[in-house]
Amino acid sequence: MSDLAALFAEVRACARCAGALPHGCRPVLRGAASARLLIVGQAPGARVHASGIPWNDPSGDRLRAWLALGREGFYDESRIAIVPMGLCYPGTSPKGGDYPPRPECAPLWHPPLLAALTGVRLTLLVGQYAQARYLGARRKATMTDTVAAWRDYGPEFLPLPHPSWRNSGWLAKNPWFEAELVPVLRARVAAVLEGAG
Secondary structure, three states: OOHHHHHHHHHHHOOOOOHOOOOOOOOOOEEEOOOEEEEEEOOHHHHHHHOOOOOOOHHHHHHHHOOOOOOOHHHHOEEEEEEOOOOOHHHOOOOOOOOOOOOOHHHHHHHHHHHEEEEEOOOEOOOOOHHHHHHHHOOOOOOHHHOOOOHHHOOOOEEEEOOHHHHHHHHHHHHHHHHHHHHHHHHHHHHHHOOOO
């Protein structure tokens, strides 16, 4: 077993937050040392928790459309790693939407995982939690401003809004995202996956 495979096995066995997770622990992540693209999202939703497949829901459909990738390419873990901020489904808030990612996950598991994912050339920061962790003081006052300032974070990072269908209103109010940033996103992802970026 490789060091990365052993690490993934350790992460998938994690039960540190068991008492705080209403649906139990099921860490969901993918990747290989050869992966050139890393996607850091929020946390698995209910459908992903049930299937164990990251982005296996309508949000994933929209994300794949943004990236111009089919399911086969998206789930090729030799090229794409997926490590959310919270590895387990945090449950759904009575107010609607899921709870935030558990705060224990990223500080515990991201450093060793990112150190082992040595092939990564581009990291997509999907949503405010990923942007807060990886951009820190460099991020702007709002998620919208951070995404609009995407040129400031390259070539290592590219911030994106969360592709949840709950954000359809945001997309309607910010047509520049799909008109200007999505074509750049597709080109960057294609170049990285082809080994040119």
